[in-house]
Each structure stands twice: as structure tokens, then as C-alpha cells.
Amino acid sequence: MKRRHFIKNASLTGVGLAVGSTLVGCAENTSEKTSSTTIASSDDKKATLPLVIATWHVKDATAKAMEILQAGGNALDAVEQGCMVEEANEKGQSVGKGGLPDRDGNVTLDACIMDKHGNCGSVVYLQNITHAVSVARKVMEDTPHVMLAGEGAKQFAVSKGFKPEDLLTEASKEAWEKWKIEAKYKPIINIENHDTIGMLAIDKNGDISGACTTSGLAYKMGGRVGDSPIIGSGLFVDNEIGACVATGLGEEVVKTVGSFLVVELMRQGKSPQDACEEAISRIVNKPNSNYKDFQVGYIAVNKKGETGSYSIHQWFSMTKFQNGVNEQIQSDYFNKTKTT
Numbered sequence: 214m215k216r217r218h219f220i221k222n223a224s225l226t227g228v229g230l231a232v233g234s235t236l237v238g239c240a241e242n243t244s245e246k247t248s249s250t251t252i253a254s255s256d257d258k259k260a261t262l263p264l265v266i267a268t269w270h271v272k273d274a275t276a277k278a279m280e281i282l283q284a285g286g287n288a289l290d291a292v293e294q295g296c297m298v299e300e301a302n303e304k305g306q307s308v309g310k311g312g313l314p315d316r317d318g319n320v321t322l323d324a325c326i327m328d329k330h331g332n333c334g335s336v337v338y339l340q341n342i343t344h345a346v347s348v349a350r351k352v353m354e355d356t357p358h359v360m361l362a363g364e365g366a367k368q369f370a371v372s373k374g375f376k377p378e379d380l381l382t383e384a385s386k387e388a389w390e391k392w393k394i395e396a397k398y399k400p401i402i403n404i405e406n407h408d409t410i411g412m413l414a415i416d417k418n419g420d421i422s423g424a425c426t427t428s429g430l431a432y433k434m435g436g437r438v439g440d441s442p443i444i445g446s447g448l449f450v451d452n453e454i455g456a457c458v459a460t461g462l463g464e465e466v467v468k469t470v471g472s473f474l475v476v477e478l479m480r481q482g483k484s485p486q487d488a489c490e491e492a493i494s495r496i497v498n499k500p501n502s503n504y505k506d507f508q509v510g511y512i513a514v515n516k517k518g519e520t521g522s523y524s525i526h527q528w529f530s531m532t533k534f535q536n537g538v539n540e541q542i543q544s545d546y547f548n549k550t551k552t553t
Contacts, residue, residue, distance in 0.1 A: 260518025262419060265291065265534040267412040268460045268512055270541045274298040275534040278414055288414040288422035289328045289350075296324075296346040296424045299410045303382050308410050310343045311382040312428025314389050316396070317435050320380035323442035324349045324426035327450040335360040335442040341377040342370045346426040349442070359444065380428075392432050409441050411448060411458025413514050421514070423450045425458050439463020445473035455479045455515035457489070461524070462507040469495050475513050485513035486521030486545075493523050493547050510544060523547070 263282035265275045278295030282288070300309025307313065314320045324345035325335035334353025337360060339345050348370045352361050361369055371377060381389075409427035425448040427441040440446035440463035447463070449472040450456040457475035459466045466472075471492050478488035489511040497504040510524035512531045522531040522544040529544040 261536050262415050262518060263288075263291075263417050263535075264415045264514065264518055264520075265295065265412065266414075266512050266514055266520055266522075267295065267410055267532045268458060268510065268529075269410065269532065270530055271295075271299055271410055271412075271532050272534075272539050272541070273302075274410060274412065275532045276539055278412060279534045279539070282414065282416050286416070287418075288416040288420050289326070291414040291416065292412045292422050292424040293326060293346055293350055295412050295414070296410055296426045297344050300344050300346060300426055303384070306385055306388070306431075307428055308426055309345065309428065310378070310380045311385050312380060313385050313431035314381055315429075315435050315437065316432045318381065318386070318389055319435065320385070320428055321435075322380075322426065322428055323438055324424070325442045325444060325448050326350045326353060326422070326424040327444065327448055327456075328353070328422050329420040329450070329452040331450070331452070333359055333444045333450075335444065336362070336366040336370075337438045337442045338363045338436060339366045339370070341380060342367060342375050343378060343380065344375065346424050348373070348375060349424075349426075360442070389432070396432075409447070409458075409460045411441075411460060411512065413450075413456045413458060413512065415514060415518060419516070421450055421452050421456050421516070423448050423456045423458055429463075440466035440471070443467060445470050447472060449473045449476050451476050451480070453516065455485060455513060457485075457492075457511055457513040459509065459511050460529070461509035465496055465507060465509050471496075471509070471511060475511055479513065479515050484521060485515050485519050486523065489513050489521045489523035490545075490547075493525055497525060497547055505548065512544075 265278040274295040277298045278291040281291040303311030312320045322339045322345035323337050326349045327333040334349040336348050351373050411425040413423045415421050425441045446467045448458050457472040459471045475488045475492045508526050510529035512522040514520045524544050524546045526548050527546050531542045
């Protein structure tokens, strides 16, 4: 998962020591042809469905989601199975198996999912289960609850047939051991040490679903939970309006209920792009904001199939699969001051 340079002068909440590689923007064309639906957008252009967008450079994930949609599947199945690709990607070190652990060496996962009816499910501080997003879906569909946490979430997952496994890979353990030598928590922006995959999809019927899954901040305090599993912060879907997912410093997203804010701004008539930009402005314009020390990014889609993305700092990107093209799109950003 090439989502690097996201945090190059400030690791979140002072988290340090993670290695990033240069984010390379690229676009891929695919020859897959399938039946599609067109809907009118506000500028009289035609948006073609189905459509998938996700945070970061995750073309394998968006390809899987589109495969589901092209086969006639719905948006909920698409976002779940798309996110599962990254959860199983041990090299990503930020989602699912192989995720970087907390300061005690425990890999803990957070995830949520939301469907076209506004139903949602979430798990927080889940351990030893790779596919947290699928457990979240089970919470949504098989319980009267929205959120399960910790050991309770694990027990529920096992009862549903999920098999426990050690999520701390040798590579992540080695990185953790190196971090423990100094155990510094100095903010350093744009060195990636964690992240999230958030995914939104619109199926051929025009219905929207979304999902978000992460292993959270690397070397975080035990028990820390960010925005990713919190409905309205890390993810929000309103099938009449649109949807949004967030990435970055979860504490700042939670403080502004960011994804819900973006959707509500779209309800008021803003485009997904304008809504994402306004949500970022709410963060950076807070009194005494230290936004130069952290990153937040949003992606959004509205019912018309229009999309948008925006972040505080450079190097955030969105992967978009539409009209047979699976491409990485560099996001516009707020802080245009020159950085090294």
C-alpha cells in the first residue's frame, strides 16, 4: 500500500519511527467492459455507475470492490470485500494482519461499516482477528448493537466462525523492537507510521455503502481508539445525499465529527470537493490549531456520483475506479507553504 509521505513532519500524537516510501502517482486503464448506469451531475456531465473510491493507493482493493459490483453485487458487499484485501496485506503494516502494534506490542484493530439504510456496525480494540471489517458487518446484521469492543468483540467474532491468529508479523515485531530503543513520541509530519483504508461505493442501482478499517496509530497507548470505528467521524453514509470517510489523526476528526460534517455540507448543496475543503477548514481554523503538526484527509461522493478529496498537507491521495479506469488521484490540500 503506497500511502507514504502522509506524515512527513509530524507523526500523530508524537508517534515516531516508521519508514515510508515515496508515493508515486499513477493511473491504470483496464479493458474490462460491463453494463453501467449513467446519472446526471450538477454540471450536466454524466456520472457512470458503478463507482468505487478509497483512501490512499489501494488499487487491489478497489479492483476487488469493482469486481463485486460488475458481477451484479451490491455496494455493501463491495466495500467489505475491498477492505478485506488490505486487511490481509501483511506488507501494508497499517490495516489488519501485520499492522504495527501499540507500545506494548499488541496489534489492535478498529473498523466500521454502514449500508444504504443507515444501518451500521463497529468493532474497537479487536485483537487476533484479521478481518475486523467483516466482524463489524456481523455486529450490524446479527446483533441489536452498533459497537462491540475488546474481548467481547473477539468472543463474538469467534462465535461467528472467525479464526483467531497472531497478527504481529516478524516485520512488524522488528519495527516495534527498534522503536522501543528510544520510544520517542515526537511529532514529525509525513513519515507514515499508520493508516486507514476507507472505502465508498455506489452500485448500479445508485445505492451507497461505506467501510473503514485500521490498526490505528503505531505504538499508541494501549486501549487508544481513533475515529475509524466511530460512525459520523471515520465514516458516514446517507443514501439520499452521499458518503464520506476520513483518514489521518483520528483525534482531530472526532473533535469535528468530520465525516458527518461533510455529508451534512453536501446536504446543504455543496459539492463533495467543497464539502471536504470546508471540513478541513473547520480543523485548521480552530483557535490555537496546531494543524501544521498533523494530517487529516477526507474523500467523499454524492448521490450524483461526483467525488472529492482534500487534506491538510500534501501527499494524500484517493484511488478511484470508474468507467473501467482504476486510478490514483493526488488530493488537493490546504497547507501550500513550501515543505522539505
